[in-house]
Each structure stands twice: as C-alpha cells, then as structure tokens.
Amino acid sequence: MTLVRSGSRTTTPLSQVDVQFNRVSNALDIQKHIRPDRDRKSHHTPRGGRSSICQATALLTPQTNVQAGKRRKDQMRKEAAMMIACLVFIGAGVRSLRPALKVTRRFSSVVVTSNTAQGGDQRGVKDPLYFFYNDIFHVKMPEGHRFPMEKYAAFRRQAQQRLFSLPGVGFHPSPLSTVRDLETTHDRSYIQRYLVGNVTAQEKRESGFDWNEQHVNRTLSSVGGTVAATHAVLQSDLPVGAHLAGGTHHAFQARMEGFCIFSDIAVAANVALRDYPDKVRKILIVDLDTHQGNGNAVLFQDDSRVFTFSMHCDANYFSEKQASDLDVEVKPGTGDAGYLSLLERYLPLVFEAQAPDLVFFQAGVDIHASDRLGKLALTRAGLQRRNLRLFQFVEAYGSKLVVTAGGGYPSDSDPSSGPYADIINAHADVYVGAAEFFGGGSKMVPLLR
Numbered sequence: 275m276t277l278v279r280s281g282s283r284t285t286t287p288l289s290q291v292d293v294q295f296n297r298v299s300n301a302l303d304i305q306k307h308i309r310p311d312r313d314r315k316s317h318h319t320p321r322g323g324r325s326s327i328c329q330a331t332a333l334l335t336p337q338t339n340v341q342a343g344k345r346r347k348d349q350m351r352k353e354a355a356m357m358i359a360c361l362v363f364i365g366a367g368v369r370s371l372r373p374a375l376k377v378t379r380r381f382s383s384v385v386v387t388s389n390t391a392q393g394g395d396q397r398g399v400k401d402p403l404y405f406f407y408n409d410i411f412h413v414k415m416p417e418g419h420r421f422p423m424e425k426y427a428a429f430r431r432q433a434q435q436r437l438f439s440l441p442g443v444g445f446h447p448s449p450l451s452t453v454r455d456l457e458t459t460h461d462r463s464y465i466q467r468y469l470v471g472n473v474t475a476q477e478k479r480e481s482g483f484d485w486n487e488q489h490v491n492r493t494l495s496s497v498g499g500t501v502a503a504t505h506a507v508l509q510s511d512l513p514v515g516a517h518l519a520g521g522t523h524h525a526f527q528a529r530m531e532g533f534c535i536f537s538d539i540a541v542a543a544n545v546a547l548r549d550y551p552d553k554v555r556k557i558l559i560v561d562l563d564t565h566q567g568n569g570n571a572v573l574f575q576d577d578s579r580v581f582t583f584s585m586h587c588d589a590n591y592f593s594e595k596q597a598s599d600l601d602v603e604v605k606p607g608t609g610d611a612g613y614l615s616l617l618e619r620y621l622p623l624v625f626e627a628q629a630p631d632l633v634f635f636q637a638g639v640d641i642h643a644s645d646r647l648g649k650l651a652l653t654r655a656g657l658q659r660r661n662l663r664l665f666q667f668v669e670a671y672g673s674k675l676v677v678t679a680g681g682g683y684p685s686d687s688d689p690s691s692g693p694y695a696d697i698i699n700a701h702a703d704v705y706v707g708a709a710e711f712f713g714g715g716s717k718m719v720p721l722l723r
C-alpha cells in the first residue's frame with residue numbers, strides 16, 4: 275500500500291488541504307472530504323519528509339487479539355501512540371497535538387482503572403443492556419416491494435435466541451418518538467405534514483414508502499428506539515445500548531429519501547446534546563452502511579459537536595453526494611481485506627479527531643456479498659471483524675455506544691435462501707457481538723474468527 279499526498283502544503287490548515295490517498299491496488303480509490311468551515315478542522319500540519327512515518331504507521335498497525343483483554347488494551351495503547359505519530363504528519367487528527375496527548379493519558383487511565391477482563395460480565399457490567407426493537411410495528415408491504423420489512427423480526431429473534439442463556443440483555447419494544455424530540459432535527463411543518471398524511475407523490479417515490487398509519491407508527495418507533503437506547507446509556511453506567519432498527523441516515527431536515535423519513539441517529543444525537551450537556555459534548559457518528567450517510571452529513575454540517583464519518587461504496591449514491599466530516603469511498607467489489615485495511619486506517623483518525631463522549635454506529639450490513647444493492651463483497655467474518663474493531667475503539671476511548679441497524683437487502687427474498695440467511699445473520703451478529711464484547715450477553719454462540 276502506498277500513500278501519496280498531493281501537493282506540499284506544509285503549514286496549511288486541514289480545511290484547505292486536499293489529501294488524496296492512492297492505493298497501488300485498483301480495487302480501492304479513496305477520497306477524503308474535509309469540510310472547510312470548522313475551527314476544529316485546523317490542525318498541525320503535514321511536515322515535509324515525514325511521509326514515511328505515516329506510511330509505516332499504516333502498514334504496521336497490527337491486528338488485535340480478541341480474547342486477551344489486557345493485550346488488547348496494550349495493543350490499543352500502541353496503536354494510539356502510532357496514530358499520534360501519524361497525525362503529526364497528515365494532520366488528520368483535525369485538531370492539534372494537544373488533544374492527542376490528552377488522549378494518551380486517557381488510554382493510560384483506562385489501562386490502570388478499567389476492569390480489563392476477558393469479556394462477558396467480568397467487564398463490570400451488572401445491569402442488563404437495553405436493546406430496543408420495533409418489529410411489533412410491522413407494516414404490510416405490497417407484494418414484491420423491495421423493502422425487506424420481514425428482516426427486522428427475523429434478526430431480532432435470532433439475536434434473542436443467541437443471547438438467551440444469560441440475563442445480560444433486556445429486549446424492549448421501541449417507544450414512539452415525541453414531536454418535541456423530532457423538532458430537535460426536523461422542520462416542524464415537515465413533521466406535521468408527515469403525521470397527518472400530507473405527503474406528496476414525489477416524496478413517496480423518493481422515500482420508497484407509501485403513507486398510512488402503520489407507516490407512521492413504525493417511522494416514529496424507528497426514531498424512538500434509538501432515542502430510548504441513548505437515554506439508557508446516558509442515564510446509567512452501561513457502555514452500550516442498541517436499536518434493532520433505525521440507521522435512517524438518508525433523511526434530511528425536511529426531506530425523505532431511501533426508506534428514511536426522519537433521522538433516528540440525528541434526533542438521538544440532538545436529544546443527547548440537549549438533555550445531557552454535562553455528559554455529552556462530542557459525538558461521533560460511524561456510518562459503515564454501503565450508502566453514504568448523506569442526511570446526517572447535511573444535518574450536522576454546521577455543528578462541530580457532531581463528527582460524521584461515512585465509509586461507503588463509491589457507486590451507490592441515492593442522490594447528490596454530500597460532504598461528511600470524513601468520507602471514505604470504497605470501490606465496488608471490495609472484499610474483507612481491502613475494506614478492513616481502510617477501516618484500520620481511518621477508525622483511529624476519527625476517534626482521535628473527536629475523542630467522543632458518545633458514538634452512534636450505523637451498522638448497515640449491505641456491504642455483505644449477498645446484498646442486492648451493496649456492490650461490495652464482504653463475508654460474515656469480515657463484517658464481524660468490522661464490528662469488533664469499532665467496539666474496541668469505543669472501549670479504548672471510554673465512549674458510550676448506541677448501535678443501529680442500517681441497510682441490508684438480501685439478493686434472494688426467499689427466507690429459506692442462503693443470501694437471506696446471510697443478511698439476517700449479519701444483522702444479528704452486530705447485536706450479539708456488541709452484547710458479548712461489552713459484557714451483557716451469552717457466550718453460547720461465539721463470534722466467527
């Protein structure tokens with residue numbers, strides 16, 4: 275892998291740096307978009323002659339051992355040190371070295387004080403995790419409709435079964451979002467129009483959904499479950515909460531698109547900032563769906579408290595491409611190795627950039643090879659590795675985590691087919707993996723290695 279930095283801007287703020295990374299492999303072509311209007315994007319600069327440091331850092335970042343908590347912490351600490359060296363070069367930490375050093379101390383304190391157990395309930399989690407599900411708000415879809423409504427109950431059932439043996443996870447029906455919460459993010463008139471069914475033909479076309487009261491309840495629960503999971507983690511010592519739905523990242527302030535009416539993550543983020551100002555100052559959205567988190571990118575474009583990171587297929591835009599705080603584009607056909615190497619490179623940078631109090635994970639599984647829309651080619655094991663790496667960073671930074679489902683569209687809609695099972699398994703793995711990693715779940719069904 276070769277990193278080539280275009281230009282020689284040795285003292286320019288990152289807001290003005292156009293950084294191009296080119297891989298030798300033609301499977302990937304990454305473009306990094308940095309929005310130009312944020313103070314926090316200023317940074318210490320790339321310095322001439324240090325590219326080899328960054329390159330070496332990217333190449334040397336080793337795999338972490340899943341089983342050994344202590345070794346993992348040590349590993350994360352090493353990665354942080356290497357990451358900081360890298361940041362000196364490319365400035366992708368977005369801010370200055372000072373917060374980077376602060377993070378080093380935070381790592382130290384995690385190592386000293388954390389209950390570095392092997393996983394499971396030894397991590398010190400006593401209370402059940404809160405996992406919300408909204409498949410009780412089932413909508414009868416027209417025959418042949420491309421939205422896989424049935425999948426939500428299917429992967430919820432699988433997750434419940436796999437997590438059955440320990441009382442570490444409580445499954446709760448998603449509550450309906452309140453208008454007050456929706457108004458943190460969306461236009462009042464847009465909310466009102468949707469609630470009463472004043473939806474245009476164009477809106478129905480762009481959202482892919484018809485309108486009826488079943489849809490309204492499901493839409494409100496898609497937001498409400500994510501908000502509830504957010505309250506659950508912020509009102510407790512629990513490290514993670516989850517919604518077995520949501521991830522509706524194509525909704526804008528007053529516009530619906532791609533099966534998304536309101537943005538559950540954006541509403542939950544704004545609710546967190548509104549209701550927990552002492553606990554939540556910095557939020558990171560990690561969007562690993564195959565589609566860009568275009569709605570969230572726009573919704574938070576002027577809010578430096580929320581950093582949007584979207585890693586998605588470059589041939590999979592619903593509409594005009596938007597600028598997240600960091601966009602990483604992945605070429606169609608990319609498999610586990612290529613995808614995970616990109617994640618290994620950028621995940622440290624976004625955590626370093628934001629040092630988040632709260633992380634939202636849009637855990638779309640439409641990057642799986644069996645997805646009809648995704649155009650990528652990851653395996654189940656690759657997806658599990660993706661999830662695990664995020665969990666490890668969340669733990670290392672001491673952040674709270676809220677997990678949402680995102681996309682997943684089986685290439686064969688027959689529930690008995692292999693592709694259908696692949697998508698259901700991949701969705702369920704996200705939640706089982708989170709429960710196992712953070713200590714709420716069963717050890718009966720281990721993650722694939």
Ligand SMILES: [Zn+2]
Pocket residue numbers: 563564565638640680681682
């Ligand atoms: Zn998607």
